Amino acid sequence: MSIEAARRMRRSPAAARENILQAAEQLLVDHGPQALKLVDVAKGAGVSHATVLHHFGSIDGVQTALAEAMIRQLVARVLEAERPDDPHEQLEGVGQVLFDAFESAGGARLAAWLELTGETRRLTLVRAAVEEVISGPMAQKGINPERATNLILVAVSLAMGVGLIGRSLAELVGRPPETTREAALAFLKAGLAAALNE
Amino acid sequence: MSIEAARRMRRSPAAARENILQAAEQLLVDHGPQALKLVDVAKGAGVSHATVLHHFGSIDGVQTALAEAMIRQLVARVLEAERPDDPHEQLEGVGQVLFDAFESAGGARLAAWLELTGETRRLTLVRAAVEEVISGPMAQKGINPERATNLILVAVSLAMGVGLIGRSLAELVGRPPETTREAALAFLKAGLAAALNE
């Protein structure tokens, strides 16, 4: 019998955690928070569930770490893309970036999960990001902080909603899934332009 | 010892189901889908968990019934309020109603839950509602179906986002919780007006 037991792999602690978190994220995005079971995460990561516990202590530890990692990703993705200086391009860009962030990689699902679980405390990262945008790009254009904040609140909420239910909503009414996103993007762009030209 | 065992209460099947579903909804709204445990639902309803099973067959049965009931509520609430004939009032109203529906009674949480669980199939009710609005109030104002659909998609998505994370988002950046809702309402109103006057 040449059934050769796959040689056991030993990763660095960081790599092991990373691998496990990726599996967990996959599960969260694909099947929702309910699917975040110890054994399933382990199976997805290709390790035993004891290994998961070794690295995260408990299933809660996994969830906490996952939330933190995803938030970090999300914020980083948004901030990174806050580059262009041409106002028009930027206007276009801010929507794109926001929508991308919340749609791809399950950003909206992350947020929904956090909200549903009531774990909205450790979002200091998000707060910092918002303040960075307000005092950075938007201040440059002479928008007062209050109005800037409002615009951001609306834009983020919209991105959230679109990212979470946009696709299925469109399909529900018999349109291609990207319809919502495109419509929202146009709507947001128009609204922002109007608000800025006042 | 005058500890008198509380007299066992016997409800009609309908009342019993209703009572249990209310407890379940409370749990869902307060602590998220993860908290929808058989025993907790039973405790909230003041009955034994065997009773819950008797009425719903399984925990899945509870979840399914709850989802259906909440969707029914949500759709009814939105459609009911689609009354006023004055365009302006209606414009104001559609936003109000939508936002209310998604914010109060955990409408947004319901939607998020459904989406996260991938149970977006049994939303035929929603589809019907959308079509009713498109062919009713919006057609009266001479908006073509395609554009009407787009507007609805955006409005619903926004309401969803605001209902789900609006409050905590505002608090996160140090504003009163209603800030997001108000800003979004204004934004939506302006956007709709612009779209209609084109």
Next chain:
DNA sequence: GCTTCTATTGACATTTTTGTAGATAACTCT
């Protein structure tokens, strides 16, 4: 009052999920 029906329950049984412990093996350093 008596019977019938069934909502309700406590006690038990099963399955699922999480956590523990000791042994093993992969990698690093000397």
Next chain:
DNA sequence: AGAGTTATCTACAAAAATGTCAATAGAAGC
């Protein structure tokens, strides 16, 4: 090569969650 460190595993144990069943007790009809 040899030793030490620890990531990983298997096997077991505990806890949590779901589900079953037979007995009880409200309510309605006779």
